[in-house]
Amino acid sequence: MTKEISCRAAGVDCDFMVRSENEEELVSVAQQHVKNIHHGKISKADVLKTAMEV
Numbered sequence: 001m002t003k004e005i006s007c008r009a010a011g012v013d014c015d016f017m018v019r020s021e022n023e024e025e026l027v028s029v030a031q032q033h034v035k036n037i038h039h040g041k042i043s044k045a046d047v048l049k050t051a052m053e054v
């Protein structure tokens, strides 16, 4: 199943969005984005909390 994560869904004013069938990839891409763009850190659990099935 495909899941989607976006900063907007997490309440952040940012156009980033990632969609993947691979959970590991989804989490990794989202974590990289948070680190590089928002200079923050997010746990795998928190990433998956904001993920939506699409």
Ligand SMILES: [Zn+2]
Residues within 6 Å of the ligand: 007, 012, 014, 015, 016, 033, 037, 038
């Ligand atoms: Zn963002």
